[in-house]
Amino acid sequence: MSKSKSAYSTPSKQSKLETHIIVVWVDNEASVLSRVVGLFSGRGYNIESLAVAEVDQKNNLSRITIVTTGTPEVIEQIVLQLKKLVPVHKVANFKREDKNVIFKEMALLKIIGNNTKIKKVLNTCKKYDPVILDQSTKSAVIQITALRREIDNMTKKLKSLGLISVSRTGAVAMTRGAEIFN
Numbered sequence: 001m002s003k004s005k006s007a008y009s010t011p012s013k014q015s016k017l018e019t020h021i022i023v024v025w026v027d028n029e030a031s032v033l034s035r036v037v038g039l040f041s042g043r044g045y046n047i048e049s050l051a052v053a054e055v056d057q058k059n060n061l062s063r064i065t066i067v068t069t070g071t072p073e074v075i076e077q078i079v080l081q082l083k084k085l086v087p088v089h090k091v092a093n094f095k096r097e098d099k100n101v102i103f104k105e106m107a108l109l110k111i112i113g114n115n116t117k118i119k120k121v122l123n124t125c126k127k128y129d130p131v132i133l134d135q136s137t138k139s140a141v142i143q144i145t146a147l148r149r150e151i152d153n154m155t156k157k158l159k160s161l162g163l164i165s166v167s168r169t170g171a172v173a174m175t176r177g178a179e180i181f182n
Helices: 032-042 072-084 115-124 148-161
Strands: 018-027 049-056 061-070 088-095 101-112 131-135 139-146 163-168 172-175
Touching: 018 032, 018 072, 032 061, 032 072, 061 072, 072 088, 101 115, 101 148, 115 139, 115 148, 139 148, 148 163
Parallel strands: none
Antiparallel strands: 018 061, 018 088, 049 061, 101 139, 101 163, 101 172, 131 139
């Protein structure tokens, strides 16, 4: 993955780059996602991953999870600007290293090969509790849930075992314990 050439993502002597997960609760209506994404693109901020879904049908709310990298000043600016958008109800900001937050991605892996190869793939993915979603005599689609770097490493390992296609979500996040951010 190539890094952004934006001046906003260039570290200075005082500030280093940090990866943050920003969670935004918004009204579930047309154009809200484009307004949030537009805030990033209009200022040259990079979005490394993006996941969005309705989370509260009764209140018509969606949750947007954005992974981005920048200096602490840039991250603070992003959060402040997100809070100003009209359809935004709440914004939470987590550092990638925060041990009180669970971060995961889901990946679908398509494997071409016989049953022996597919069993090797399942054994290789054992740590991530793989789930077979589809299987024939010549292929399988397997689901794993892991950290981004773990999925990256797994896809490299599985190339030699018949991995031909990968589809993955962006990161999602949830706080540990009783603390609630909804």
